[in-house]
Amino acid sequence: MPESALADLTTLRLGGPARRYVAAPDADALVAAVTEADQAGEPVLVVGGGSNLVVADEGFAGTVVHLTGGGVRVGERFNDRIRRDQRDLTTNSVGETSVAVTVAAGEPWDAFVARAAAEGWVGVEALSGIPGTTGATPIQNVGAYGQEVAQTITAVRVWDRMLRGERTFSGEDCRFSYRHSRFKTDPRRHLVLDVTFRLDRGDLSAPVGYAELARTLDVAVGERAPLAAVREAVLGLRRGKGMVLDAADHDTWSAGSFFTNPFVDPGQVPDGAPSYPQPDGRVKTSAAWLIEHAGFEKGFGLDRPDARVSLSTKHTLALTNRGGASTAALLDLAREVRAGVLDRFGIELVNEPVLVGCAL
Structure with a gap:
């Protein structure tokens, strides 16, 4: 992988190159690689299955340590x-x-x-x-x-x-x-x-x-x-819901649920939205419901010219790479959805995946 992009290590299949790549087949190799980078003052990104990462198109200016062994x-x-x-x-x-x-x-x-x-x-x-x-x-x-x-x-x-x-x-x-x-x-x-x-x-x-x-x-x-x-x-x-990885199904080219279910005061829950009372007095509601009722249906974005990103056709919580996408385009879609929900319901969604070298 040394010459490849981080797209090869993420389920979104997005992300630019790393400055340095190290495979870590066990705990000792993981500790050694990260310690070496720490001592050199080098930024470190540890990657396992890459299923919860959104990596910038510019890549990662540091050492990527890739977990390659289990047990x-x-x-x-x-x-x-x-x-x-x-x-x-x-x-x-x-x-x-x-x-x-x-x-x-x-x-x-x-x-x-x-x-x-x-x-x-x-x-x-x-x-x-x-x-x-x-x-x-x-x-x-x-x-x-x-x-x-x-x-x-x-x-x-x-x-x-x-x-x-x-x-x-x-x-x-x-x-x-x-x-x-x-x-x-x-x-x-x-x-x-x-x-x-x-x-x-x-x-x-x-x-x-x-x-x-x-x-x-x-x-x-x-x-x-x-x-x-x-x-x-x-x-x-x-x-x-397109949540089991399948190389032939672009609905699975995602980071899973892109937004977490929000916790809000009871009075903020829209009429008809799921409502799950919490011990602290707040209520958990459904991010998927908020997205859909803010006007973003499954497959949103696919009807745009040269669509490279969209919501999944199976689940509105997944933002997907339809092939040839960029991280910048994916984040633009995420911002559009987040802004739409905030405008419609006054609730700001929070991203679940870890953003590397980029931000919403």
């Missing part, structure tokens, strides 16, 4: 020499009713979810089909269809670039909230090396917490369903 360990952390029989269920051991699984940062997320469903590890099945690597999941507390990783993460091992040493944060210490964590608050400090999950054992899923998924499975919200059925149902729902 899954049951009952032990990577580089952890503590014997398994000395551990308890709250940390990193294996029990009859639950299992602790440590996943390397570079492990493709959906490969891990597929294995979990096959092994009878319960708790991440509704997160099927999400692109990217496991190390990215705690950063923005990845979630979908009623599950989020905060529900099952027990530990995140990181390299602290400020202290120049390893640290392990418990799930509670990660300060998870909606699409947020302590790692997202301070993105340049911590390199995720591996993530430990505590998952129940069983043939049935966790209680289904999302109405659309429950309807698809023909169960009530709060009921359980076979693990394999939940995984397949989620994959089907995501494919219908």
Whole structure:
């Protein structure tokens, strides 16, 4: 990849060249590459699956460190020499009713979810089909269809670039909230090396917490369903929204949901919009609903001359590259949508992907 553009590493297939490229097949290589760049005063961009990145057309004037290796360990952390029989269920051991699984940062997320469903590890099945690597999941507390990783993460091992040493944060210490964590608050400090999950054992899923998924499975919200059925149902729902990567489908040339669902005061929720009360008194509403009702329908932008970017034809939350697009054009579309929602409803949408070398 050294002579290629970052477009080759992102699901949007956008972004200019990096000054320097380093492949990191394991945690030691990741730490070494980032430490070398830090000591040289060189900016660093760590890239896993590239599914949550919008990179400027000018590229990145620094070192790109690309995670190229993964791995899954049951009952032990990577580089952890503590014997398994000395551990308890709250940390990193294996029990009859639950299992602790440590996943390397570079492990493709959906490969891990597929294995979990096959092994009878319960708790991440509704997160099927999400692109990217496991190390990215705690950063923005990845979630979908009623599950989020905060529900099952027990530990995140990181390299602290400020202290120049390893640290392990418990799930509670990660300060998870909606699409947020302590790692997202301070993105340049911590390199995720591996993530430990505590998952129940069983043939049935966790209680289904999302109405659309429950309807698809023909169960009530709060009921359980076979693990394999939940995984397949989620994959089907995501494919219908263009959220499962497919090189032949330009609706999947995206960064997934481009805007997060906004949290607003109850009086700001438009009539007819979804409304989910929150513990702090605010209400979460739907960014997709706001976009559609502000006049931006699926496929918006495709009717323009020489259209290179548009909203997905399957889901209004995804901004897509129709081929030959530029990051500048994509961001112009994002600004247009954001301004339209603000003008119509007085609610300002916030981007979910990380913007590298560019801004809205």
